[in-house]
Each structure stands twice: as C-alpha cells, then as structure tokens.
Amino acid sequence: MKQVSIIGLGYIGLPTAAMFASHGVKVKGVDVVQEICDIINEGKIHIEEPYLEEIVKQSVLSGMFSASTIVEPSDNFIIAVPTPITREKKADLSYVVKAAESIYPVLKPGNLVILESTVSPRCTEDVLIPVLEKSGLKAGRDFYVAHCPERVLPGKIIYELEHNNKIIGGITEESAIKAKELYSAFVQGEMHLTDATTAELCKLMENTYRDVNIALANELAKICDKLGVNVWDVVKYANKHPRVNLHQPGPGVGGHCLAVDPWFIVEATPELARIIELSRKTNDGMPAYVAQKVAGLVPDRAKVVVLGCTYKPDVDDMRESPVVELIEMLEENYQVEVVDPYIEKYDSNVYEVSNDADLIVLGVNHKQFKNLNFDVLAKIMKTKKILDTRNLFDKHAVTQSGFEYFLLGDGSSTALAEEAVFEVAAAQV
Ligand SMILES: NC(=O)c1ccc[n+]([C@@H]2O[C@H](COP(=O)([O-])OP(=O)(O)OC[C@H]3O[C@@H](n4cnc5c(N)ncnc54)[C@H](O)[C@@H]3O)[C@@H](O)[C@H]2O)c1
Known part of the structure; x- marks a missing residue:
C-alpha cells in the first residue's frame, strides 16, 4: 500500500x-x-x-x-x-x-x-x-x-x-x-508537468496577475475621482469589449495570498519587478485614500460606522484585511463602530450601532448589507452620510431616504477630501 x-x-x-x-x-x-x-x-x-x-x-x-x-x-x-x-x-x-x-x-x-x-x-x-x-x-x-x-x-x-x-x-x-x-x-x-522553478513562478504569478489588475482598477478609481467620472460605469462598459476584463476597485487588497505572494517576486528581482511592486503599493495605499475621503466628509471626533472588516465578502477571514487597516486609521480621529456579521467580537446589527452616527462607510460588500433600510437609518443617524467603497448600494434608494451618497471613484467626495487634513503616517495616497 x-x-x-x-x-x-x-x-x-x-x-x-x-x-x-x-x-x-x-x-x-x-x-x-x-x-x-x-x-x-x-x-x-x-x-x-x-x-x-x-x-x-x-x-x-x-x-x-x-x-x-x-x-x-x-x-x-x-x-x-x-x-x-x-x-x-x-x-x-x-x-x-x-x-x-x-x-x-x-x-x-x-x-x-x-x-x-x-x-x-x-x-x-x-x-x-x-x-x-x-x-x-x-x-x-x-x-x-x-x-x-x-x-x-x-x-x-x-x-x-x-x-x-x-x-x-x-x-x-x-x-x-x-x-x-x-x-x-x-x-x-489535468496535471501539467514542468520544472520546479517554473511551478513556483506560476503560482506566484496567478496571484500577482490579480493583484496588478486590482491595482489598475484602483488607479482608475482615483483618475475617475479626479475627472468626475463613475469608475464603476467605466469598468462595466469597458468589459463589454470581448477581450477586456477590468477588475473591480475597492478599499484595498487583503488575504494571505494576493497581498503576500507578489512580494516574493519583488524580493527575488527588485530591480525588475517594477509594475508588481507599484501595484502592491497602490493597493496598500487604498485604506489611506479612503480615510482621506472620510476626513472630507465629517469633522474630528464624529461617529463613524464601518460596515464589514474581513478581506472579502461573506467570509470570516480578516487576514491582511485592508478594512482593518482603515479602521485603525479612523480610530485615531473618530469614534468608530464596526459591524460585521461574520466576526464574533463585532456587532452584527447595523441599526443597533448607528444611533447618532455621522457617517456610514461600507467597507465589505457582505450580502447582509445589500438590503439595508435607509429610511430607518435616516431616522436614527445624526448626519445622513454614506461612503460606499464597493458600489453596493442603490444611489437612488439611499438619496431618496435623505442621505448624501458618496461613492469611491465617481468624484463625489474628491473636492472635500482634497481640502481635508488627515495625518496618516504611512499614507501612500
Ligand atoms: N490556505 C489556503 O487557502 C492556501 C491556498 C493556496 C496555497 N496556500 C499555501 O499553502 C501553505 C500552507 O498554508 P495553510 O493555509 O495550510 O497554513 P496553516 O497555517 O493553515 O497550516 C500550517 C500548519 O503547519 C504547521 N507547521 C508549521 N511548521 C511546521 C513544521 N516544521 N512541522 C510540522 N508542522 C508545521 C502549523 O502548526 C499549522 O498547523 C502556505 O504556503 C500557503 O501560502 C494556502
């Protein structure tokens, strides 16, 4: 045997x-x-x-x-x-x-x-x-x-x-x-036979490919913010091209693979892996970019409710999560509450923690956040503002309930963010 x-x-x-x-x-x-x-x-x-x-x-x-x-x-x-x-x-x-x-x-x-x-x-x-x-x-x-x-x-x-x-x-x-x-x-x-170093690089490049493409989407989101164009529409319509597959932007990249593996290539060939390193830094800079937007929307010591803290939707995994980094940055200036139905130490009820809140930041598009009742939230929050980093909410429904709706990558919060002063030590915005 x-x-x-x-x-x-x-x-x-x-x-x-x-x-x-x-x-x-x-x-x-x-x-x-x-x-x-x-x-x-x-x-x-x-x-x-x-x-x-x-x-x-x-x-x-x-x-x-x-x-x-x-x-x-x-x-x-x-x-x-x-x-x-x-x-x-x-x-x-x-x-x-x-x-x-x-x-x-x-x-x-x-x-x-x-x-x-x-x-x-x-x-x-x-x-x-x-x-x-x-x-x-x-x-x-x-x-x-x-x-x-x-x-x-x-x-x-x-x-x-x-x-x-x-x-x-x-x-x-x-x-x-x-x-x-x-x-x-x-x-x-199928099992594909090759040599060991080729196999090592294949695995690393699978994750690097995705990391670089997300960085491209994040860079596009910043460009769209500047130009006042909706990045989510640009991605959607550009992807109608049969040979284009733009990825989705967001508040950063996490997990134990995408946020880690590209660095192995950078370490091996630092003088050559330029796009790979820049992509990693672009994605690592996204939490600071979002924090900057928050600073434009609410004053210091405001109550900010962050929805989701895992590295991707509908899982309980927080490893290398960019939203965890965002939360740490926000905690330096604001009163922060976190809601995540997958993480035991956090509240799972958005309405329970949003009393007197000034801003909701959607960090992770968990399915539980898809159908929030904005009429209820409008009644209990002090200032009716929402910053959506994942394009999850229906802008029409949100604004009809009396909210100001700010979306990552459509220019809606850019002027405010540029005026704001937000000190983030490692910011690579
Ligand atoms: N988890 C994934 O989804 C995934 C996917 C693809 C590749 N990988 C890769 O697979 C590898 C393993 O990842 P994982 O998620 O299983 O890790 P893990 O942390 O879940 O498990 C590793 C186990 O190894 C044990 N261990 C550590 N040193 C040991 C030693 N000297 N002798 C015996 N046991 C030892 C640890 O106690 C632990 O139980 C990593 O290189 C990871 O990048 C993981």
Whole structure:
C-alpha cells in the first residue's frame, strides 16, 4: 500500500491528507502542535471547511490516517507549512527549512519529497534541497523532489483538490512523473508537468496577475475621482469589449495570498519587478485614500460606522484585511463602530450601532448589507452620510431616504477630501 507523510496539518495539509487517506493511501500527518494532532486522532478537525470533518473521521476510524508530532520514515513526504512575509516584506522560509530538517534524518533512497507551500522563486532548488541533502543523499539521483503549488479556494477545498488542474514541477522529469503518480490517487484535473522553478513562478504569478489588475482598477478609481467620472460605469462598459476584463476597485487588497505572494517576486528581482511592486503599493495605499475621503466628509471626533472588516465578502477571514487597516486609521480621529456579521467580537446589527452616527462607510460588500433600510437609518443617524467603497448600494434608494451618497471613484467626495487634513503616517495616497 502507498504511504505518504504530510508535514503541516492546516488549511492545505489536512484536506490533502484526508483526500489521500480516503483514496487508499496510508497517511501519517505531522504537525508541531500537539493539540492539532490530538484533535485529528479523535476524528475531529481544528479548521472550518465543509465536508472535511466527515472524511477525516472515516479515515481515522479506518486506520488510514493518524497524526503525530514526529516525522517517521515514509515513501513520500509532502510539506504544507506556512510561508508568511516579514514586516520588511521578505519571504519567511523558516517553516520550510524546519520541515525539511525534520525530514532529512529519515530520508531514504527512492523517497519523494513534494513542497506544496507557496514559495519564492528558486526556493525548492536553493533552500529545500540543500537541507534534504544533509541526509548524505543526492537530490535527483538518490531521491525525488517536486514543487506542486496549491490553488484551492477555502470553502470549496475538497471539491477543488480533486477537480482543479495541477502544476507538477519536478527537479527532474522522473521527479515530476513520481509526483504525478502519487497525486493520481485522487486528482481528476489535468496535471501539467514542468520544472520546479517554473511551478513556483506560476503560482506566484496567478496571484500577482490579480493583484496588478486590482491595482489598475484602483488607479482608475482615483483618475475617475479626479475627472468626475463613475469608475464603476467605466469598468462595466469597458468589459463589454470581448477581450477586456477590468477588475473591480475597492478599499484595498487583503488575504494571505494576493497581498503576500507578489512580494516574493519583488524580493527575488527588485530591480525588475517594477509594475508588481507599484501595484502592491497602490493597493496598500487604498485604506489611506479612503480615510482621506472620510476626513472630507465629517469633522474630528464624529461617529463613524464601518460596515464589514474581513478581506472579502461573506467570509470570516480578516487576514491582511485592508478594512482593518482603515479602521485603525479612523480610530485615531473618530469614534468608530464596526459591524460585521461574520466576526464574533463585532456587532452584527447595523441599526443597533448607528444611533447618532455621522457617517456610514461600507467597507465589505457582505450580502447582509445589500438590503439595508435607509429610511430607518435616516431616522436614527445624526448626519445622513454614506461612503460606499464597493458600489453596493442603490444611489437612488439611499438619496431618496435623505442621505448624501458618496461613492469611491465617481468624484463625489474628491473636492472635500482634497481640502481635508488627515495625518496618516504611512499614507501612500
Ligand atoms: N490556505 C489556503 O487557502 C492556501 C491556498 C493556496 C496555497 N496556500 C499555501 O499553502 C501553505 C500552507 O498554508 P495553510 O493555509 O495550510 O497554513 P496553516 O497555517 O493553515 O497550516 C500550517 C500548519 O503547519 C504547521 N507547521 C508549521 N511548521 C511546521 C513544521 N516544521 N512541522 C510540522 N508542522 C508545521 C502549523 O502548526 C499549522 O498547523 C502556505 O504556503 C500557503 O501560502 C494556502
């Protein structure tokens, strides 16, 4: 029977382990956190993901999946540990190094090591392999190595693990073939074989492509603000062109992928990755741009209600959220209340916190905010102003209730913002 050891049992490693175990591959899961191993060995899970708990439970009960803090000998190893960025926007590869250090003492000739973590260009060749070769074995000759990046969407991980296309980057052709054979246990999507560095760059560029395009939309929003044109109309009508796909502007870009991965490329080639770096800075500057607009709309110490604080709609994930940054900026000058139905520490009822408010700022277009009753809000707020950064509200309905409606990227708040003085330390407006 095939066997695999999966190092790192988080959002990627645990579902991957469950998929292998439920498709006839015996899985030893490894995590440095004992509590995570204990939970899994009870057939339970420590993360939120639809359908996962049932598969883990069945796999543990059938004896196909167990977890421990110790790496044991295995035919195959998959590394799925975190790869965050430092405060200086450099890739932190220390988790990958530690994972490799736990593998090399048990590495045997003929083994396959797959790196699934998202990493900087050349990490497989220059960082992973030197640690694994401390075993005395030679990569590509005595054991196989591949980089196979993951691109699943949280909330749909089980489906996408099986059906997404996969890039298999071997350090040799044989390494790629071995990795493909392993994943064939459950992957139904196409598997494209290439080299490890190409695979690394593919993954990084997928997220960079989206980040750069959002930056383009955000730059367009600023241009439209200046020209008094509605950016949302420009995007909508330009996209009627069969070969144009402008993205949506907004108060910034968050999450653990788009706001992180482009920096890995900038770090590797700072003198060349100019558009990529400028895009990152453009998107990182959007919270300050929105804060500047708020300063034009209400005086210091006004009561500002921010709707939503996650990094995208209808999820409970606040990692790298630009709205969290916006809230921190606003808290320096205003009395800020946050409403987010997905985050426990915040109120979920817009009407309860909007009493005597001076301004509502729509930060995240959660579905719960779509049909607000503006007549009710008009009665309880002190000043009837709304700043919509996502083009969620119907301008007609809002203004009919007596509100002044300001939209990001249509010029409605620009003159006021330009007059306002708002000190933001790291503002890159
Ligand atoms: N979560 C996603 O949606 C997603 C999507 C695509 C790619 N990725 C990438 O996959 C990688 C893993 O991400 P994640 O979301 O699963 O992270 P995670 O934080 O959810 O899980 C990582 C796990 O690794 C464990 N760990 C850390 N160091 C370890 C070590 N030396 N040995 C054993 N276990 C160790 C941690 O305790 C944690 O449980 C990252 O590189 C990420 O960028 C994530």
